[in-house]
Amino acid sequence: MRVWETMEDFDQFIVNGGTVEPGDDMPSAYRQEVFRFIEMHANSELFGGLCERYWVSRAPGVHRKLAFLAKTQDEIGHAHLLYMVAADLAVKSRAQMIDDLMAGRSKFHNVFHYKTHTWADQIVIAYLVDAAALTTQQAVLKQCSYGPYRRILRRIVSEEGFHMRHGEEMLLTLADGTVTQQNMFQAALDRWWEPVMHFFGPPTKDGDLLIRWRVKSDTNEALRDRFVQKFVPMLQEYGFVVPDPALHRNASTGKWVIGDIDWAALRATQSNVGPDSAARIELSKQSWDNTAWVREALHVP
Ligand SMILES: [Fe+2]
Ligand SMILES: [Fe+2]
Incomplete structure (x- = not known):
């Protein structure tokens, strides 16, 4: 077990590229910050899995159904792994985390506070939301100071x-499809572009502890920009319009510049009062209650 005498010693350890392990006597503020971040990630994976599951029976054709079934299993698996990593930090037990989530006391990513209206909404999620998640997770993976999370x-x-590839393949099917299919994707993109921009979070404040302690390695703006530079040209190439009237290319750098972001909708989701927050929390509770018999049979608390 490693012990740091002062916060300066700990900061220096992090700056020098050190990795913190669960048995270390880490500063309580670090433990809390890392826990908060991983708990939110775990909650979001669970909600993502439930969102996917809804579409298993509605996906067109047996191959799409199989793919959605596999993706649902992946997301629920991610949630399990992350809840274990979070529980090892001994801030809350796994049961407490689940209780808080079902009672609406915990946070989960903004994109899971919205309703999916059509099959194309689910494709936007599989392509753009998974790509946004991948962008943020790759940045954490690079040099996260908390060992179990990085691994x-x-x-x-x-x-x-x-x-993401699965989402792209479904998107290409619609892009190459009928005008109705193309319009369906465009309508979904119009609904989801702002939530996807919000996904990266508001501009990172100076002194952000997650950056100071190398849990995150990039600011929210840098991650959003990386996503925009990659996905704006892709969507345009596939024949779709990015719903941002102020979107343009900087004449000297050639980089894409997005318009100002209105953060009101993000703030609502952060307080669990987004457009579909209550229904999503209720759905997760029903799902948890309906599977109680499995946990009882396996003697899982
Ligand atoms: Fe996932
Ligand atoms: Fe995913």
């Missing part, structure tokens, strides 16, 4: 890469 992310990121 578990290696596996999660490889599966998220498959999810």
Whole structure:
């Protein structure tokens, strides 16, 4: 077990590229910050899995159904792994985390506070939301100071890469399809572009502890920009319009510049009062209650 006498010693350890392990006597503020971050990630994976599951029976054709079934299993698996990593930090037990989530006391990513209206919404999620998650997780994976999280992310990121490709393949089917299919995707893109921009979070404040302690290695703006530079040209190439009237290319750098972001909708989701927050939390509770018999049979608390 490593012990740091002062916060300066700990900061220096992090700056020098050190990795913190669960048995270390880490500063309580670091433990809390890392826990908060991983708990939110775990909650979001669980909600992502439930969102996928809804579409298993609705996906067109047996191959799509199989793919959605596999993706649902992946996301629930990611949630399991992350809840274990979070529980090892001994801030809350796994049961407490689940209780808080079902009671609406915990946070989960903004994109899971919205309703999916059509099959194309689910494709936007599989392509753009998984790609956004991949962008943020790759940045954490690079040099996250908390060892168990960095190691578990290696596996999660490889599966998220498959999810994104799966989303892209479905998107291409619609892009090459009928005008109705193309319009359906465009309408979904119009609904989801702002939530996807919000996904990266508001501009990172100076002194952000997650950056100081190398849990995150990039600011929210840098991650959002990386995503925009890659996906704006892709969407345009596939024949779709990015719904941002102020979007343009900087004449000297050639980089894409997005318009100002209105953060009101993100703030609502952060307080669990987004457009579909209550229904999503209720769905997760029903799902948890309906599977109680499995936990009882396996003697899992
Ligand atoms: Fe996932
Ligand atoms: Fe995923």
